[in-house]
Amino acid sequence: xxAIHPVRLMLATxxxxxxxxxxxxxxxxGLLVVFVALGGLWALLEVIGACFRCADxxxxxxxxxxxxxxxxxPVDAPVMAPLTCALISATVHAASQGRARILSATPEAPPVxxxxxxxxxxxxxxxxxxxxxxxxxxxxxxxxxEGRRDIFSSHRIR
Amino acid sequence: MFTGFFDYLQTTGFALLTWxxxxxxxxxxxxxxxxxxxGFEPLLLVxxxxxxxxxxxxxxGVMSSELRPDGVYETATFTVEGHGVASPEIAGAAPSxxxxxxxxxxxxxxxxxxISQGVKLELFPxxxxxxxxxxxxxxxxxxxxxxLLLGAAAQLGLFIxxxxxxxxGFTAKQSASIGIIGGADGPTAIFLSNKLAPELLGxxxxxxxxxxxxxxxxQPPIMRLLTxxxxxxxxxxxxxxxxxxxxxxxxxxxMIVCVLLVxxxxxxxxxxxxxxFLRECAVTERLVKASQNEIINVLTxxxxxxxxxxxxxxxxxxxxxxxxxxxxxxxxxxxxAGGVLCAKLMNVLSPGNPVNxxxxxxxxxxxxxxxxxxxxxxxxxxxxxxxxMHAMGPNVAGVIGTAVAAGYFISTLGH
Numbered sequence: 024x025x026a027i028h029p030v031r032l033m034l035a036t037x038x039x040x041x042x043x044x045x046x047x048x049x050x051x052x053g054l055l056v057v058f059v060a061l062g063g064l065w066a067l068l069e070v071i072g073a074c075f076r077c078a079d080x081x082x083x084x085x086x087x088x089x090x091x092x093x094x095x096x097p098v099d100a101p102v103m104a105p106l107t108c109a110l111i112s113a114t115v116h117a118a119s120q121g122r123a124r125i126l127s128a129t130p131e132a133p134p135v136x137x138x139x140x141x142x143x144x145x146x147x148x149x150x151x152x153x154x155x156x157x158x159x160x161x162x163x164x165x166x167x168x169e170g171r172r173d174i175f176s177s178h179r180i181r
Numbered sequence: 182m183f184t185g186f187f188d189y190l191q192t193t194g195f196a197l198l199t200w201x202x203x204x205x206x207x208x209x210x211x212x213x214x215x216x217x218x219x220g221f222e223p224l225l226l227v228x229x230x231x232x233x234x235x236x237x238x239x240x241x242g243v244m245s246s247e248l249r250p251d252g253v254y255e256t257a258t259f260t261v262e263g264h265g266v267a268s269p270e271i272a273g274a275a276p277s278x279x280x281x282x283x284x285x286x287x288x289x290x291x292x293x294x295x296i297s298q299g300v301k302l303e304l305f306p307x308x309x310x311x312x313x314x315x316x317x318x319x320x321x322x323x324x325x326x327x328x329l330l331l332g333a334a335a336q337l338g339l340f341i342x343x344x345x346x347x348x349x350g351f352t353a354k355q356s357a358s359i360g361i362i363g364g365a366d367g368p369t370a371i372f373l374s375n376k377l378a379p380e381l382l383g384x385x386x387x388x389x390x391x392x393x394x395x396x397x398x399x400q401p402p403i404m405r406l407l408t409x410x411x412x413x414x415x416x417x418x419x420x421x422x423x424x425x426x427x428x429x430x431x432x433x434x435x436m437i438v439c440v441l442l443v444x445x446x447x448x449x450x451x452x453x454x455x456x457x458f459l460r461e462c463a464v465t466e467r468l469v470k471a472s473q474n475e476i477i478n479v480l481t482x483x484x485x486x487x488x489x490x491x492x493x494x495x496x497x498x499x500x501x502x503x504x505x506x507x508x509x510x511x512x513x514x515x516x517x518a519g520g521v522l523c524a525k526l527m528n529v530l531s532p533g534n535p536v537n538x539x540x541x542x543x544x545x546x547x548x549x550x551x552x553x554x555x556x557x558x559x560x561x562x563x564x565x566x567x568x569x570m571h572a573m574g575p576n577v578a579g580v581i582g583t584a585v586a587a588g589y590f591i592s593t594l595g596h
Contacts, residue, residue, distance in 0.1 A: 037593060039352045046347050050340035053589050054333075060442045060585045061333040061578060067434055068326035075427050 197239035201494035205237035208497070209489075212387070221394030225367065225485050229387060232489020233497075235293075243291045244490060297487040300382070303375055305484040306368035307448040312477025313368075313580070314432075314456025315469050317548065321573040323431050324420035328540070328571075330523055332578025335544025336586045337519030338363030342512035349504050354378050357590040359505050362389045363512025364583030365396065365545040369449060371488065373587045376595050383491035384502040388509035393547045399510070400517050400542050400554050407521045408538045412528075414563040415537040417571050428461040439585060445595065446588025453580065513545065520544030520575060536571075543572040546579030 037049055137157060144152050190196060212230035216223040235243060299305040322328060339360040346356035354377035361370045362385060370389040374382045392399065436454040440447045456472050459465045524541030539559050543551040552572035559568040 037353055039354075041347060041353055043344075043348075046344045049353075049593070050344060053340050053343075053586060053593075054336065056443070056589045057336045057582055057585050058330070058333045060439060061329040061582055063442075064435060064438055064581070065326045065329040067438065068323060068329075068431065071427065071430055071434070072323065072326065072421075075424060076421075 194239035199494065201498050202237040204498060205233060205492065205494045208492075209234040209237070212391075215391070215394070222390055224481055225390045226394065228482055228485025229390065229489040229492075232486035233383075233387075233492040234489075235486075236490045236493045241291070244293050244297075293487060293490055296483050297490060299480070299483055300371065300375060300487045300491075301379075303372055303448065305480050305487070306372040307452040309368045309477055309480050309484065310449050310452040311456040312472045312480070313548070314453040314458075315460045315472035316477075317453075317457060317460075317577055317580075318573070319428060319431055319457060319577055320423045321420055321570050322575075322577050323423045323427055325571070325574050327527065328536075328574035329578045329581075330527065331520050331536075331541045331544040331575035332546075332580075332582040333544075334523030334541070335516045335520035335546075335575070335579050336364065336582045338512040338514065338516030338545075339583075339586050341515045342508050345511055346504075346508050349508070351501075351504075352378075354594050355381055357594055358385050359508050360512055361385070361583070361587060361590070362392065362505075362509040363516040363545070364579070364586060365389070365393050365513065365516070365547040365551065366580060366583040367393060368484075369546075369583050369587045371484070372449060373590060376591055380496065381501070381505065383488060383493075383497055384505045386488040387492065388506050392509050392513050393550070396513075396545070396547050396550045397554050397557075399513050400545075400551065401558055403514055403517045404521055404539055404542050404555075404558055407518060408525070410562060412525070412538050413559060413561075414566060415528075415535050416563075416566055417537055417540075417568070418534060420570055425461060425463065429458060432458040432461065435581060439581065439588075443585050443588025443592060445591035446584045449584045449587070450581070453584070516545045517542045520579075537566075537568055540568055540572040540575055543576040544579045544582070546576065546583050548576050548580060549573065551579070552576040 037045060041049060140157055141154060144154060209230045212226050212233065215221045216226035216230060299308075341360075342363050343356045343360040346359040347353065351359060358370075358374040358378040358381050361373045364370065367386065367389050371382065371386050374385040378385075432454040436450055439450040443450075456469075459469050459472060520541035520543065521538050522541070523544075524536045524538040528535045528538070537555075537559060539555045540552075543555045545551050552569060552575075555572035556567070556569040559566050
């Protein structure tokens with residue numbers, strides 16, 4: 024004997040043109056089914072989530088939560104190249120060790136520029152290096168041209 | 182000479198044109214304008230509009246000529262008829278004279294006769310759900326599972342519209358097909374309409390996709406009407422990180438629970454969760470890429486054109502279509518209101534951990550447009566309040582909720 028689904032059994036008598044009261048009862052049943060399904064999932068997910076949080080606490084994982092409604096990273100932001108990441112890490116490393124020292128520099132550049140240059144030099148020569156001077160290159164446009172080419176080539180031509 | 186020329190004209194398509202077809206050309210033009218000029222869901226509206234234009238041209242070799250009076254195409258049904266004919270010339274072979282000859286009539290269609298089988302046999306919507314699953318990150322929902330209730334509340338429009346359609350003279354099955362427009366889920370609307378009221382498929386699909394594209398226009402006034410300025414600037418707690426294993430378990434749990442509760446929605450739920458499982462397990466990269474790109478793109482193209490081809494003038498230009506378009510707005514409005522009001526209720530019950538009611542409207546499952554509308558609306562009042570990821574929770578919950586509601590309609594009306 025084929026088993027009949029309970030909901031189908033309950034509403035098997037819904038006519039083709041139901042009366043208003045029948046229609047109301049039908050809608051309430053439908054909403055109940057949806058709420059039971061999603062509410063049940065909510066309960067299950069809470070239990071599963073609690074288990075995972077508990078397991079995280081046991082292994083000593085510290086979850087650093089961002090501040091409330093912190094802005095998410097922009098979706099279209101370019102992924103940083105490994106070298107950039109290395110430079111930034113090296114900058115932090117050098118800054119924390121207090122080993123980066125710029126003896127002479129042009130005053131208009133922001134301090135972060137010197138930090139990045141110092142980090143780049145540190146990465147390149149893998150040792151303690153003293154940077155004697157930092158000055159902007161105005162005469163040679165090659166780097167600017169290369170940067171422009173890189174930006175243009177990153178966009179799809181339609 | 183002229184007689185010959187006019188005789189020739191009678192054999193061309195011009196002789197078969199009707200004024201209704203010309204009206205449908207205009208309807209196709211409007212849909213194409215909305216899609217191309219206004220950018221409203223172009224990926225779907227362009228194929229639908231193009232299919233509608235083709236359906237109203239006297240084509241040969243595109244569809245079969247088997248059009249039922251109610252506007253439903255009998256696509257690629259190989260009609261095999263057995264006729265018992267007493268044949269005198271071969272009767273001698275059988276002394277009893279009982280020998281019979283069977284004549285087989287085979288109706289063959291054109292290109293879309295076969296492609297439309299994907300709609301008729303309900304293959305396209307579940308396969309599109311495979312792609313949707315592969316594209317969707319359920320992380321925000323897993324991190325804040327209580328937003329499932331917002332997805333459930335946003336199904337309010339479906340059931341209220343069911344009653345409205347009933348009062349307007351539609352049958353129970355037709356009313357369910359119209360109500361599902363409020364779910365703002367195209368594949369589910371097509372899946373359900375095809376099962377319960379295939380004669381309304383074209384109108385329901387067009388209404389569903391048109392309103393999905395109009396979400397940024399329909400929802401904000403309702404959201405503003407139902408919320409105060411203080412509520413719109415509520416900041417929600419940040420979402421916790423969700424591990425890969427948790428996401429994998431989620432896909433399996435949702436599939437099992439939903440299939441057990443509403444077996445008639447199995448095809449949709451199973452494919453949705455298969456796509457998501459492939460995505461999250463991270464070892465089936467090729468399959469995920471295929472689901473996210475090739476499979477969903479090809480199916481969207483075929484589904485759109487197949488749906489458009491159901492918009493033949495005879496069936497589409499009927500008073501019922503206007504009623505469906507009107508009821509679609511009602512469904513959308515009530516679904517939006519249901520989500521927002523549920524969020525407000527949750528704040529009353531749990532004041533310590535408030536929910537911004539603007540994310541309630543994302544419970545309609547137009548992913549991710551409804552979530553984006555919540556975010557943009559929130560930023561109107563507080564530029565530093567980022568609601569997008571919070572709104573993705575009810576948004577994907579709405580997909581599950583609409584599939585469950587469709588399963589309920591099919592289990593109660595479709596047998």
